[in-house]
Amino acid sequence: MSDASAFVAGYSGEVHNVGSPRFLTGASKCESSSSVLAASRRSHAPRERRPNVVIPPMGARTASTSPLSATSADAVEPPSSLALYDLAVSNFGARVRLVIYLLEIEHLVQMRTPTELGGTKSEAYLALNPQGKVPMLVVERPGQDALPLAESEIIVQYLLDVFPDTGPKSLRIANVHTPELRALARSATRVQDVYLGNLQGSLYKAMDAETRATSIRSLMAQLDLLEILLCRCAKLVGSDSAQDVVFFGGRQICTADCALFPSFVFFEFMLPLFSLDPFQGRRPRLEAWWRALLREGAFEKVRAQIRTELDGWQAKGRWANLGILDQIRDHPQLFKA
Amino acid sequence: MSDASAFVAGYSGEVHNVGSPRFLTGASKCESSSSVLAASRRSHAPRERRPNVVIPPMGARTASTSPLSATSADAVEPPSSLALYDLAVSNFGARVRLVIYLLEIEHLVQMRTPTELGGTKSEAYLALNPQGKVPMLVVERPGQDALPLAESEIIVQYLLDVFPDTGPKSLRIANVHTPELRALARSATRVQDVYLGNLQGSLYKAMDAETRATSIRSLMAQLDLLEILLCRCAKLVGSDSAQDVVFFGGRQICTADCALFPSFVFFEFMLPLFSLDPFQGRRPRLEAWWRALLREGAFEKVRAQIRTELDGWQAKGRWANLGILDQIRDHPQLFKA
Numbered sequence: 001m002s003d004a005s006a007f008v009a010g011y012s013g014e015v016h017n018v019g020s021p022r023f024l025t026g027a028s029k030c031e032s033s034s035s036v037l038a039a040s041r042r043s044h045a046p047r048e049r050r051p052n053v054v055i056p057p058m059g060a061r062t063a064s065t066s067p068l069s070a071t072s073a074d075a076v077e078p079p080s081s082l083a084l085y086d087l088a089v090s091n092f093g094a095r096v097r098l099v100i101y102l103l104e105i106e107h108l109v110q111m112r113t114p115t116e117l118g119g120t121k122s123e124a125y126l127a128l129n130p131q132g133k134v135p136m137l138v139v140e141r142p143g144q145d146a147l148p149l150a151e152s153e154i155i156v157q158y159l160l161d162v163f164p165d166t167g168p169k170s171l172r173i174a175n176v177h178t179p180e181l182r183a184l185a186r187s188a189t190r191v192q193d194v195y196l197g198n199l200q201g202s203l204y205k206a207m208d209a210e211t212r213a214t215s216i217r218s219l220m221a222q223l224d225l226l227e228i229l230l231c232r233c234a235k236l237v238g239s240d241s242a243q244d245v246v247f248f249g250g251r252q253i254c255t256a257d258c259a260l261f262p263s264f265v266f267f268e269f270m271l272p273l274f275s276l277d278p279f280q281g282r283r284p285r286l287e288a289w290w291r292a293l294l295r296e297g298a299f300e301k302v303r304a305q306i307r308t309e310l311d312g313w314q315a316k317g318r319w320a321n322l323g324i325l326d327q328i329r330d331h332p333q334l335f336k337a
Numbered sequence: 338m339s340d341a342s343a344f345v346a347g348y349s350g351e352v353h354n355v356g357s358p359r360f361l362t363g364a365s366k367c368e369s370s371s372s373v374l375a376a377s378r379r380s381h382a383p384r385e386r387r388p389n390v391v392i393p394p395m396g397a398r399t400a401s402t403s404p405l406s407a408t409s410a411d412a413v414e415p416p417s418s419l420a421l422y423d424l425a426v427s428n429f430g431a432r433v434r435l436v437i438y439l440l441e442i443e444h445l446v447q448m449r450t451p452t453e454l455g456g457t458k459s460e461a462y463l464a465l466n467p468q469g470k471v472p473m474l475v476v477e478r479p480g481q482d483a484l485p486l487a488e489s490e491i492i493v494q495y496l497l498d499v500f501p502d503t504g505p506k507s508l509r510i511a512n513v514h515t516p517e518l519r520a521l522a523r524s525a526t527r528v529q530d531v532y533l534g535n536l537q538g539s540l541y542k543a544m545d546a547e548t549r550a551t552s553i554r555s556l557m558a559q560l561d562l563l564e565i566l567l568c569r570c571a572k573l574v575g576s577d578s579a580q581d582v583v584f585f586g587g588r589q590i591c592t593a594d595c596a597l598f599p600s601f602v603f604f605e606f607m608l609p610l611f612s613l614d615p616f617q618g619r620r621p622r623l624e625a626w627w628r629a630l631l632r633e634g635a636f637e638k639v640r641a642q643i644r645t646e647l648d649g650w651q652a653k654g655r656w657a658n659l660g661i662l663d664q665i666r667d668h669p670q671l672f673k674a
Contacts, residue, residue, distance in 0.1 A: 068505035161516040168405035
C-alpha cells in the first residue's frame, strides 16, 4: 500500500471537508507553503487593518550542548500578520472567534474563508493544512516563511501566547488558581477535543440509525462526565449549591469554557429533535454554567453567529433531507429518550 | 434512550477496557470517589516512599465580582500523595512514566495497576474515571477529596505544574524558545492525542481487513504530517540538513517528543509485519528525531519496558491468533506496501 495515497482522518470532529485529499509529503514539499500563500495574498486584499510591526526573525538560536537543558523562552513579539480561515457554522472556528473577541484583537486578525484558496480540498489549502480542516491560522513574520497552524486549541493557545498582556487574565489556564483546577480545566478541554467534537456530527450528519443512536448515547455520557468535572471544580472552590455558578477553571471563565461553549449551541438547537436536552434536569451544574456564559457578550455574539447558520440548515430542511426525522420515526426503540 | 445507560467512547486511543461500563452521573454520585479510594488504600500498602508534606487546602478562594478578570494562580505546593494507575504495555501510560523519569520523581509517585481496584471496568475504577481507561493519577491533599485525573497529557501537565522546579526546564512547552515553536510542539502533541493514538490499534487489535488497511494508510499519512511539522521546526531553528537533529520544540526535547515516543516503539515493532516502517527512507527528519531520542536514558528505559510487553504478545502468537497474518496473506492488494 502506498502510505501517501490517501489521507483518511482517524477523527472527524474538526473535519468540514475531508474526502481523500492528496497528501503532501517529504521535506521538499514542506517548503511550498510560503509561495502558495503568497499567491493567495496577491489576489485577496486584506479585509482588516493590518499591524505594521516589523519584528526581527526569531527562533534561529545556537543549539545548546544537551537536548534536555535549562533554557527558557524568548520574549514574545506579536507576528506581523495573522489570517484566520474559518466558516461561520464551525464550532471549532467559533471557539477561536470567541477568544479573539475576548482578547479584543479582531482588528489584528484577517478573517478569511477556505474558498479564497479553492476550498479545504484544494491543493493550495492542503499544502498549508494537510488535514484539510477549518479553522486554520496563517502566521507571518518578516524574514520567515508563513506558518500555518491547524486545530482550534493550538490556535487559541498561540493567540494567548503572542498577546500575553491582552484580555482577561483569567482566560489563561496558567492563571487558574490551583494546579487541581488547572488540571480540571484541561480535562474539560480534552473532553471537547477528543470525545465530544467527534460525536457532535451524530446530531446533523448522514449516518445509519444505529450508529447515530449509539453516538448520541455516548454524547450524553460525555455530558454526564462534564457534570462530574464541574462537581469536582465546585468542591475545590467550596461551592455547595448546584445553583451556584462554577466554571471549568473555578470561579472564573477560562479557555476550557470557550472550548465547550460553541458545541453547546449545537446541543441546545439539535438535541430537542431527539427529545433530549443538554441538561435533562439532572446536570444542574452544567445548566448553571451555560446560563452564566450566556450573560457574557462575547459568548452571546458567537451563539448568534452559529444560530444564524443553523437556522439556515433548518430552513432548508436539513434533518428531513438527510432522513434523520425518518430514522427517529422509524426506530422509536433506538431513539427512546 | 436513557442517556446514562451505556458509555461508548467516541475515541479508542487510550482505551484498554471499555466495554459498556456503568456510568456514574449526577452531583450526589460525584462525591463518592474519596471513599472508594480510601477503601482501596486500606488494603494496599504504598509500594514507594511517600512524601509527608502537610499542605493546607488550596482553591477555596473568595469569588471575585466578574467571571472574567485579572487574577492569577496561587503558588504551587506538591500534593501529599500521588498514585498512578497504569499498565506496562500502555503507550499512554509510558508517556507519563517517561516524564516521571525525566523529572526524577519516581519516589514521589506510587505505581499501581487497575487490578488493585478490580480492573478498569470495575465500579470502583469507573467511579474515579468514568472513561474506564489507563493511565489515571489520583491526587491527594490534606483536607480535600482525592482527585482522579485521567488522560496522559492532563497527567503530564499536572506533574509539570506541581513540580515546577524539577527536571530539565526545556521539557516544558512554555520554555520552548518562540511562540511558533511552541505552537508546533502543541500541534505534534495533538497529532498523537487526536489522530495517531486512535489509529495505532490497527496494528494489533481485532478488526476486518479493510478497516485495518484504511487505518494503517491513515496512520502513515499522520507520520507524513509529523515529518512536515519537523520540517517547519527545522526552518524556524535554521537547520538546513535533514540529518541534523531537530525535535518538535526545536533544538531541545519537550513533552511533545515524550507524547509521541511510546507510539513509535509500537510502530518500529509492528509496521514491519505489514512490510512498512515508520521512516521508509522518506521521513528523514523523523528518523533523525527517533535516533536522537534513543540516545537518552529515560527514553531507552521506557522503550525497553514496552518492548518486553510486546515481545510477550509476539511469543503468545498475538498476530496469528487474531488472524492478522491471515488478513495480510489473503488481501495482498489491501496490504500492498
